[in-house]
Amino acid sequence: xxxxxxxxxxxxxxxxxxxxxxxxxxxxxxxxxGSPSSADALARLAAACDVVTFDHEQLxxxxxxxxxxxxxxxxxxPVTLQVAVDKAAMRxxxxxxxxPVPAFAVAGQTVEARGADRVARMMAAVAAFGETYGWPLVLxxxxxxxDGRGVxxxxxxxxxxxxxxxxxxxxxxxxxxEHVTISxxxxxxxxxxxxxxxxxxxxxETSQSDGVCREVLAPGPVDPELADEAMMLAQVVAQTxxxxxxxxxxxxxxxxxxxxxxxxxxxxxSGHWTIEGSVTSQFENHLRAVLDLPLGDTALTAxxxxxxxxxxxxxxxxxxxRLAGALGVAGAHVHLYGKQARPGRKLGHVTVCxxxxxxxxxxxWAAARALGSAGGTADVSRxxx
Amino acid sequence: xxxxxxxxxxxxxxxxxxxxxxxxxxxxxxxxxGSPSSADALARLAAACDVVTFDHEQLxxxxxxxxxxxxxxxxxxPVTLQVAVDKAAMRxxxxxxxxPVPAFAVAGQTVEARGADRVARMMAAVAAFGETYGWPLVLxxxxxxxDGRGVxxxxxxxxxxxxxxxxxxxxxxxxxxEHVTISxxxxxxxxxxxxxxxxxxxxxETSQSDGVCREVLAPGPVDPELADEAMMLAQVVAQTxxxxxxxxxxxxxxxxxxxxxxxxxxxxxSGHWTIEGSVTSQFENHLRAVLDLPLGDTALTAxxxxxxxxxxxxxxxxxxxRLAGALGVAGAHVHLYGKQARPGRKLGHVTVCxxxxxxxxxxxWAAARALGSAGGTADVSRxxx
Numbered sequence: 001x002x003x004x005x006x007x008x009x010x011x012x013x014x015x016x017x018x019x020x021x022x023x024x025x026x027x028x029x030x031x032x033x034g035s036p037s038s039a040d041a042l043a044r045l046a047a048a049c050d051v052v053t054f055d056h057e058q059l060x061x062x063x064x065x066x067x068x069x070x071x072x073x074x075x076x077x078p079v080t081l082q083v084a085v086d087k088a089a090m091r092x093x094x095x096x097x098x099x100p101v102p103a104f105a106v107a108g109q110t111v112e113a114r115g116a117d118r119v120a121r122m123m124a125a126v127a128a129f130g131e132t133y134g135w136p137l138v139l140x141x142x143x144x145x146x147d148g149r150g151v152x153x154x155x156x157x158x159x160x161x162x163x164x165x166x167x168x169x170x171x172x173x174x175x176x177x178e179h180v181t182i183s184x185x186x187x188x189x190x191x192x193x194x195x196x197x198x199x200x201x202x203x204x205e206t207s208q209s210d211g212v213c214r215e216v217l218a219p220g221p222v223d224p225e226l227a228d229e230a231m232m233l234a235q236v237v238a239q240t241x242x243x244x245x246x247x248x249x250x251x252x253x254x255x256x257x258x259x260x261x262x263x264x265x266x267x268x269x270s271g272h273w274t275i276e277g278s279v280t281s282q283f284e285n286h287l288r289a290v291l292d293l294p295l296g297d298t299a300l301t302a303x304x305x306x307x308x309x310x311x312x313x314x315x316x317x318x319x320x321x322r323l324a325g326a327l328g329v330a331g332a333h334v335h336l337y338g339k340q341a342r343p344g345r346k347l348g349h350v351t352v353c354x355x356x357x358x359x360x361x362x363x364x365w366a367a368a369r370a371l372g373s374a375g376g377t378a379d380v381s382r383x384x385x
Numbered sequence: 386x387x388x389x390x391x392x393x394x395x396x397x398x399x400x401x402x403x404x405x406x407x408x409x410x411x412x413x414x415x416x417x418x419g420s421p422s423s424a425d426a427l428a429r430l431a432a433a434c435d436v437v438t439f440d441h442e443q444l445x446x447x448x449x450x451x452x453x454x455x456x457x458x459x460x461x462x463p464v465t466l467q468v469a470v471d472k473a474a475m476r477x478x479x480x481x482x483x484x485p486v487p488a489f490a491v492a493g494q495t496v497e498a499r500g501a502d503r504v505a506r507m508m509a510a511v512a513a514f515g516e517t518y519g520w521p522l523v524l525x526x527x528x529x530x531x532d533g534r535g536v537x538x539x540x541x542x543x544x545x546x547x548x549x550x551x552x553x554x555x556x557x558x559x560x561x562x563e564h565v566t567i568s569x570x571x572x573x574x575x576x577x578x579x580x581x582x583x584x585x586x587x588x589x590e591t592s593q594s595d596g597v598c599r600e601v602l603a604p605g606p607v608d609p610e611l612a613d614e615a616m617m618l619a620q621v622v623a624q625t626x627x628x629x630x631x632x633x634x635x636x637x638x639x640x641x642x643x644x645x646x647x648x649x650x651x652x653x654x655s656g657h658w659t660i661e662g663s664v665t666s667q668f669e670n671h672l673r674a675v676l677d678l679p680l681g682d683t684a685l686t687a688x689x690x691x692x693x694x695x696x697x698x699x700x701x702x703x704x705x706x707r708l709a710g711a712l713g714v715a716g717a718h719v720h721l722y723g724k725q726a727r728p729g730r731k732l733g734h735v736t737v738c739x740x741x742x743x744x745x746x747x748x749x750w751a752a753a754r755a756l757g758s759a760g761g762t763a764d765v766s767r768x769x770x
Contacts, residue, residue, distance in 0.1 A: 007412050010705045010721030010733070026414035027392055177690075279716055279738075294713040299691045301686055301738075320395045328679040331664055336395030348395070353686075 001275065001335070002267060003027040003056060005283035011291070016045045023338045024055075026255055037065045046072040053245060053290045056083050075194075075244040075290040076265045083241045084265040087175045089144040097240040099233060100259045102252075103178040105129045106142070107164075114168050122164040126176050127157055133178045139163045142173030150212070153179065184253040185261075186220050186227070187270035188234035191285040191295050192243045197233035198235055199285065201278055201298040203227040206250070206270050212270050212346070214374065217307040217361065218277055222253065230258055237263060244288035246271070269309070272349050274298075276333045277305030306361040308368040310348040313342045318373070319347050325370030326350065331360070332367035347372060386660065386720070387440060387652060389413040390668035396676070401430045407431070408723045411438075424448045431457040438630060438675045440651055442470050460579075460629040460675040461650045468626045469650040472560045473527040482625045484618060485644045487637075488563040491527070492549075499553050507549040511561050512542055518563040522574040524548045527558030536596070538564065542736035569638040570646075571605050572655035573619035574682050577628040583620055584670065586610040586663055586683040591635070591655050597731070598654050599759065602746065603662055603690040605668045607638065615643055622648060631656070631671035654694070657734050659683075661718045662690030691746040695733040697726045702757070704732050710739040710755030711735065716745070717752035732757060 003024060006013045015028035016036060025031050032048070034041025037060040040371050052075045065078045076084075083090045088106045091247040095101055107125035108118065130137055139160060141150035154160045167174045185208065205220035206213050220227060229342030236247040237260060241247070250261045271282035280288075280296025288295050310319055318341040319326075326334050329352075336348035350367040352360040368374035388409060391398045400413035401421060410416050417433070419426025422445040431437050436458040438462035450463040461469075462653030468475045473491045480486055483608035492510035493503065515522055524545060539545045552559045570593065574586040591598050605612060608765040619634040622645065626632070635646045656667035665673075665681025671682050695704055703726040704711075711719050714737075721733035737745040753759035 003412075004392055007389055007723075008718075008720045009708065013409075026397075027388075027412055029411035122552075142546055288712060293709050296712065297716050323394065324678050327673060327681065331682050333393075335393045338392075338395055 001137055001233055001272070001281075001282045003053075004287065005281060007288055009284070009287065013289060014045060014048045014111065016041060021340070026338055037063060039066065041247050042067055046070075046074075051075055051290050051308045053266075054081075054287070056222075057081060057087075057265065062087070073290075076247070077242065077244065080241045080243050080245075080247075080265050084247075084263050086143055087140055087262075088173050090263065091175060091177075093240065094237070097236065099236055099240065100257065102138075102180050102259050102261075103133050105176045106169055107174040108174055109142075109173050114171070116363055119161070119164045121166060121167050122174055123161055125155070126160045126164065126174070129176045130157070130160075132208045136179045138177040139167075140168065140175040140177065141170070142175055142297075165274045180252050180254045180259065182252045182254055184220070184222055186222065186230050186251045186253060186258070187268070188214070188230050188249045188251070189246060189268070189271040189274065189298075190234040190243070190249065191246045191282070191289045191290055191298075192238045193289050193295065194244050195292070196239070197295055198238060199280075199298045200231045200234055200296045200298060201271065201274060201282070202208050203230040204270060204273065214309055215361075215364075216270055216273050216307040217275055217357070218273050218300060218307075221357070226253060226256075226258065233258060233260060241265070245289045246282050269346075269349075272335065273307035273351050275335070276351050277301055277307070277353050302360075303355050304357040304360045305351060305353045306357075306364040307349055307351045308364040308374050310336070310350060310368045310371045312343045312345040312347055313372040314343050316341060319371035326367040329363050329367040329370065331363060334367065336371075341372075344373070386657070386666075386673065387668045389445060391672055393670070394672065396672060397402075397434045399430060401426060406725070411723055421571040422448065427452055431459075436460055436675050438651075438671070439466075442466060442650065444470075446470070447451045447604055458675075461632075462627065462629065464634075465626045465627065465628050465650050469632075469648050472525055472545075472647075473558050475648065476560060476562075478625065479622070479645055482621065484621055484625065485642065487523075487565050487644050487646075488518050490561045492559040492561055493552055494527075494558050499556070504546070504553050507552060507559055508542070508546055511545045511549065511559070511569035513736060514561040515542070515545075521564045523562045523564055524552075525560040526552065526555070527560055563581065565637050565639045565644065567637045567639055568641075569605070569607055570641070571607065571615050571636045571638060572601070572653070573615050573634045573636070574631060574653070574656040574659065574667050574683075575619040575623045575628070575634065576631045576667070576674045576683075578674050578677055578680065579629050580677070581624070582664075582680055583623060583653075584683045585616045585619055585681045586656065586659060586667070587685060588615040589655060589658065597694075598680045599694055600746075601655055601658050601692040602742070603658050603685060603692075605753060606742070611638060611641075618645060626650070631667050631675045654731075654734075655740065657720065658690045658736050660720070661736050662686055662692070662738050687745075688740050689742040689745045690736060690738045691749040692730055692734055692736045693759050695721070695753045695756045696758045697728045697730040698757040699731055700729050701726060701728055707756050711752040714748050714752040714755065716748060719752065719756065721756075726757070729758065735755035 012031040015024045061078045068074045082318040091104045107122040136155045139152045152163045185206045188203045194200045202219040204218040248264045251258050267282045274281045309350040331352045333351040352364040399415040400409045446463045453459045476489045479700040492507040521540045524537045537548045570591045571588050573588045577583045587602040587604040631651045633655050636643050651666045661668045716737045718736040737749040739745040
């Protein structure tokens, strides 16, 4: 989707791909093959480009730092990415900047030998946190990349000790957090240039099940004051993390107040609706931001926008063979990612824009279901964790 | 732009390009090199595809007919393309179908030896037409592809004989037409599937200078009844020509009535505004039509849409180096075609959507001028011919 936006602007993109089956390869004018964690591969990429940017966060930040130290433009930079990939760094940085986050503590950050002693120290920290904030609580691996895993709600110390053992085995830091009762999940996209110019899109509601985003509604059907506050917080986050590019800031509404849950320092699933639903898409504004070009208008193109993800059907059929059903739904904008179809795999999304919130939502779900599985019913149950 | 639309839908496209500098090559997953008039090249392309389609009309229709006779899907087919490329065939077909066209006659269609005798016969036909419809009149080469050339307004017989000599030298048929005083030029895009399903976009006003389209306004600021009639005529044209794909129908408003001037059996410059200005772009509906998929909604996404072409600046500078100025214009959607910059060459377009007709127009012109030359002032003078 970034390449589609780059094509319109006449921007040449060199893609670093792990293999020829990567979706971006089909559309890229120039491709290099290599690992995004390899210093050599990144040096070769940087030599071919004015700016290096990313569509994922599976990166070695030391390699990026070295690249930046050599004078290469890397956007977003390692400082921003550190916060995005390291939950402990994020919570600590945000709390210090006055950005509301769930009550938290970090356990196991001391470098020490593995084993029972480390597990005991971690458990002591977890238990102390439980004393203060009560049980249940949530344990999280300090660094993400575990594909939805790495988050454990624990009812009491007996469950917690299992997680501490896991963390010890995996050399992981643990983040200990209060259990937050979530009434709504919001996401706010923000784009920022190096000089500080920022634009923010309207706050959207996201619905997840099994840890995966199913549906995004723009604008989010929440109190306008809360939406404004979320948009303000996203800009504070962008400034605090020295963002250059696009960032998705995910927030929980809990007890009528907001806390920031996670950030992604790249165009994000919660912003795919912007391709048709906003004057400027997240992909175009990401390109503008990293190339230090003026940022585009983020207003909605219609009163309501719904975006529903498409997952592989149970029978393994390819959504490309099921296009007719989806395109028969009025106003359905279908995006397929060119990925190999597998049951349950995220393969695309559908966006519908219009004046009636219920109708755009129903149409987006109908088209997504025609293509495969939309992973639930239109009344997606909100998950608390 | 077709490839950008194909990418979203997950449609694989094999591009037949004349050379590596063709714009489509950069975005194509698969490229074959060859001439679109070569039977071998087209046979090779057809063998790699389910459907063969076109983004220009520089084709050998006999080769396409042979391909179709071999059972290959060629959309639009040779019957449609014949009308689009052969002005004499078009006028004759449309007149027979009751579609209003300028008064016309065909001169020089008899196969005969070149020379003074043929010139005299053509002149006799031209003079007879002049007797009936008066002078000035317009002579046109029967087949287009002369890049804006091939149209001669002639004041009287002395000028006409020069054109007849040209036609004799070039083995061309001449179309003789009444001089039409044009108050407005309209264009209507229509998409049609093989089974007859059709969608039509709102009629737009196009402004040309020096035979080249400068600006498109949607909806065209004309009497709604006239716009409806133009949209109806475009559908009759699509049906009459057995269209499968997208067609642009260009009409003149003359004395308060409509005549059809030209058609293009492909996505067309007069429809570039549909990328952001319509729910479904001409490129996506062209793909849907040739693949026999349901056609998408053609409604406007905003009350007013302006699209202004970008031409190479006099200093030969590349519009890609001038992006910042254009992207600083609120709501400007910039499309650059990746073509080598040359003064006066069409290199892209800018679309702006919004509630205020004057504002969207001013913004589109401002952004187009920032990128290069927009080829005129915002008050483009209407050309009569």
